[in-house]
Structure formats: C-alpha cells, structure tokens
Amino acid sequence: MKRIFLLFVMGCVCRVWAYCQETAYTAPLAEMAWAKQFSGVSGPGVAVEGDGRGGWRSGADGVLYYGNRPRPEYKEGTLRMCTGSAVESGLVPPIKPAWELHLRDGVVTLGGDGNYYLTGSSGDNIWAWAKGIELWKSADLHKWEYVGLVWDIDKEADDWVKAWRKHPRRAVRAVWAPEIHYIKGNYFICFSMCPDGIGILKSSTGKPEGPYVNAFTIDRPIVKGIDATLFEDEDGKVYFTYGRADEIALLKEDMSGLAEPFRKIVIEDPDHNPAHHAKKCVGRGMNDLGHEGAVLFKRDGKYYLGAADNYEGRYSTCLGISDNIYGPYRKRHESIPCGGGTGFFKDKDGNWWCSYFGNDSQSHFREKIGFIRTDFTEEGLAYPAKEQPFVQPKDRKEWERTWNKVWKNN
Structure with a gap:
C-alpha cells in the first residue's frame, strides 16, 4: 500500500511539475506590444448601419475588416469575407445583427430578473489579448445595454x-468563449484562456454584474481545453463539458469542483x-460531433449535445440527441447553418433560439452577434x-419563399 501511495504522490508531483513547465513562458515585449495595439474590450457597440453585412475576421496576423468603421490597426477586407451565399441559397435567414459590435462566440442566458444576459469572446482580436469578460443585457433581445467589464484579469x-x-x-x-449561466439562483461564467485552460467563475453577490470569484477550490485550470459550457438539469444537477463535447462530468452540489470523473461520450x-x-x-475517424464549441441543452425530455464543425464549408454546430445525459447520442445533424460555436436558449415565451456570429465566408456577416x-x-x-x-420586412417575402423550398419538408 505504501508503494501505491508513493507512486500516486509521485504522479501528482510530476503532473504539477509538467504544468509549471508548460506555463513557464516569458512573452517577448515586442509581441505584447503588437497584441496591445488592439483594444482589449469590444465596448457597448452602436446601432446597425444599413443591412449589417460585413464585419471582422480576427487572426494571428491581425484583423481584416469590411464595413463602415475601419481603424488604422485593421487590414482592409473584401466582400469575399462574407459572401452571404448561405443566405442566397436559403439555408440561413437574412437576419440583421443585433447591433454593430465585434463579438465572437456569443452565448445568452435568461437571468433570474427577467433580463437576457450575453457574454462572448470580446476585444478587437481574440488571438491577441483581452482585458477580461464583458457583459451585455436586454429585456427583449432587441435593445441591448452594456453592463461593462465584469471581470478584469x-x-x-x-x-x-x-x-x-x-x-x-x-x-x-485572450479569453475564449466565456459563457454566462444562471444556475442555482446565481450567475456562473465558464471561460477558457487561449490556447487552452478552463476556469469557472461565480458571482460573489448573486448579481450578474458580479464581482466574480473562482468557483472551484483550485488555483489552476480545471482541464487543459477550450470552449466550456454548463447545463443544469431539471433535478438541479449541473454538468460540465468542453471542447468537442466528447466527455461530460457532474459538478459538486456547491459548484466547487467535479463530483465524478469525466465520462466518455x-x-x-x-x-x-x-x-x-x-x-x-x-x-x-469522424466518430465525434465536431471539433470545438461544445453545446449542451435539454428540450422535451431529450438531451442535445453538440460541437462546431466544418459542415460543407460552414462553421455550424452539429447536434446529437439522447434520452440520457451521458448518451449514447444519435442523429448527428447540422443545426443552424453558419451558427456554430455559440449556443441555444429558450426565451420567456418558450421559443428556442440559436445565437449566431458568422465564422465562415458563406455567412452574410462575421464576428457580430445575431439571433435565429x-x-x-x-x-x-x-x-x-x-x-x-x-x-x-423588405427581405421577409424572399426568406419565406426560400424557406418553403429548403426547409418546409423537414
């Protein structure tokens, strides 16, 4: 028994040492300066100009922008960034973005006060840096108010x-894909740090604006991964998955840690x-749902688990369906074309929505938030x-015509 215990301790020490080695990186000053030429926040945004087409494509080499609000640090983009071919073919409704705001991975939750709350990957360039996590709120999904930077790194x-x-x-x-969730009468935000490392925050006041503190009792990443999400079942149990949604774990009742090992899906x-x-x-081998952007929700007694994938050139969430939270899942399908990496939510009237940000050239706008x-x-x-x-209104008749052609027989 002593030998087994010593091997266990040595294994833990080796994992801690390996983690420290991985994180022992000194950023060159020139690279930090390059990153900070971009704003670390997205801010309140402005009203939509025109039909809302265009947008951003952020990346390691900089930010391409096609639209009416260029800045010196942006490179000039073209219409090829967002051709709108998925709209023209009837796969995607010609929605306008909710407002002109540079935001990726936008996810919405209905809060305890009746407002909708939105988080996402914010800042000018999520392959550069971010100040922290920003929050927006709305009473009706149409008019949005900037709550501000609720967690300053x-x-x-x-x-x-x-x-x-x-x-x-x-x-x-940079912070990747933060999600706010209203769980157990409080607000929790799961997030990942580029290129990997996931954490969960909880509001110390019970208010959506925080302040937020570490929900777990560890001062290190929960897992080495990205794109975390949370789901509270009808019995109050809360589950955690991430990345390509290939494993799920139950959380402790007080949300302070994992209650069990991950179960493979x-x-x-x-x-x-x-x-x-x-x-x-x-x-x-193509035996999974996708490669990133995990999604988990429940509708009519069925569990939906999904991940974003490249589906015929579209960045779409592919969902599977199961009677059990741990699966097996079946009927993998492209859900909302071009809508991947975001989330599904139910509104006050019981309607289901997918948040949408456009992350491929078939979309008609890119890196803005919209709702389908x-x-x-x-x-x-x-x-x-x-x-x-x-x-x-001017586009509704054409959308209904193409919907009848493409989607009516679903």
Missing part, C-alpha cells in the same frame, strides 16, 4: 489566468461523410424557423 484573476501564452505564432493573453450512428467534418475530425429562431422536426432535429423576427 489584471485585478481579479488567479495567476494562471494572468500569464501570457504562446499561440500560434506569438504571445497572447459515444455517438451511436456517427456521420462518416468527410464533407461534414473539419480535416482534424476526418483524421481521427429555431424549430425542431418530429424527430427532434433543429433547423431555422420560418418566422424570424430579425429579418427585415
């Missing part, structure tokens, strides 16, 4: 979060069409509803 974060990292070719300190009837997967998924009302087939497959409140 320099002032409030643990040391592992503050550290600069190397990805992919330069130093970064099995897809009962995997989609082996390489056109429905990114190259990395094809390379590992979602319907489900008799089998439970998700698809764009015919009634779309964010489609302009």
